[in-house]
Amino acid sequence: MPTSAAEHAVGQGDADGIAARARGLTKAYGSGETTVLALDSVDVAIARGRFTAVMGPSGSGKSTLMHCLAGLDTVSAGQVWLGDTEITGLKDRELTRLRRDRIGFMFQSFNLIPTLSAAENITLPMDIAGQRPDRKWLDQVIDTLGLRDRLKHRPAQLSGGQQQRVACARALASRPELIFADEPTGNLDSRAGLEVLGFLREAVDDLGQTVVMVTHDPSAAAHSDLVLFLADGRIVDEMARPTAEGVLERMKRFDTVRAGSAPGDADAHPRKGDAGVVPPQAGADRAAPPKTDSGADSGTDSAADSGGVTADGGTGHVSHDKD
Numbered sequence: 001m002p003t004s005a006a007e008h009a010v011g012q013g014d015a016d017g018i019a020a021r022a023r024g025l026t027k028a029y030g031s032g033e034t035t036v037l038a039l040d041s042v043d044v045a046i047a048r049g050r051f052t053a054v055m056g057p058s059g060s061g062k063s064t065l066m067h068c069l070a071g072l073d074t075v076s077a078g079q080v081w082l083g084d085t086e087i088t089g090l091k092d093r094e095l096t097r098l099r100r101d102r103i104g105f106m107f108q109s110f111n112l113i114p115t116l117s118a119a120e121n122i123t124l125p126m127d128i129a130g131q132r133p134d135r136k137w138l139d140q141v142i143d144t145l146g147l148r149d150r151l152k153h154r155p156a157q158l159s160g161g162q163q164q165r166v167a168c169a170r171a172l173a174s175r176p177e178l179i180f181a182d183e184p185t186g187n188l189d190s191r192a193g194l195e196v197l198g199f200l201r202e203a204v205d206d207l208g209q210t211v212v213m214v215t216h217d218p219s220a221a222a223h224s225d226l227v228l229f230l231a232d233g234r235i236v237d238e239m240a241r242p243t244a245e246g247v248l249e250r251m252k253r254f255d256t257v258r259a260g261s262a263p264g265d266a267d268a269h270p271r272k273g274d275a276g277v278v279p280p281q282a283g284a285d286r287a288a289p290p291k292t293d294s295g296a297d298s299g300t301d302s303a304a305d306s307g308g309v310t311a312d313g314g315t316g317h318v319s320h321d322k323d
């Protein structure tokens, strides 16, 4: 039976079986009247060796939660641990190393380097970090992802699904403790999307990896072991062994609640998804949004220019001080 996040209550001291956790995790953007409370005292524990999906309405804080758990963004209050290591308070350089050594990233734009072959893309973060890939593991990843006969191809010679598989292999190459995937199927047609979800599932089942995936898609979430539902910056529910129908039903309730919420509720801490209102300018306050996957090409170019970025596993991440 899948392990529920709830069974691993935060603060019990026993970190066994927990890949990452947060306590009282709060993230506010901006200040004064324009403050946006993206995360509101979130307690969460991500079970090791499981596939966890994070869902919720637009603006509910999914990406912010992922970025804070991955040390890509600073927190306003609370604590975050990766395994036993508290990452809140770590210096930039320590965080960069920790991300590089212990976390794999997959984004909907794949951030592959166009001039490098698939094989070179897969090992690039490790090459930059001066780490030698574990050949046996790498072979296993490549075979599991069905990339053996595509290794010499450049990204432009690969289909979208194959490119995403390369991105998946890159995230897995260093055998990270935790893989964060932000809408990894967002740019794919449904068949390629299914493929990638299948591979993430296999990464968990066959390779023992831990995956956290942010998604809007109930069918994608149905591939996970546990869905965490976020609303207004809080975890409001979870569902073990989810089905697409079950997740869809649960998501519909957000709409009902939001449609029925008092108009003044959103005023204290306005959020993009509040009260069913998503103003067109909702993202305008995101001077430097934490999403770093704004385009495959720009991402790859900057990645090519900056060793720190690609050493992060293709995050495209440059800075995490964006308030």
Ligand SMILES: Nc1ncnc2c1ncn2[C@@H]1O[C@H](COP(=O)(O)OP(=O)(O)OP(=O)(O)O)[C@@H](O)[C@H]1O
Binding pocket: 029, 030, 036, 037, 038, 056, 057, 058, 059, 060, 061, 062, 063, 064, 065, 270, 271, 272, 273, 282, 283, 285, 286, 287, 288, 289, 290, 322
């Ligand atoms: N850099 C930023 N500056 C200001 N506000 C931000 C920033 N990043 C996120 N926010 C706000 O924080 C809230 C949560 O954003 P987040 O991107 O985490 O939501 P999400 O659930 O991932 O949304 P979506 O599903 O639309 O991607 C939103 O109201 C958003 O506008």
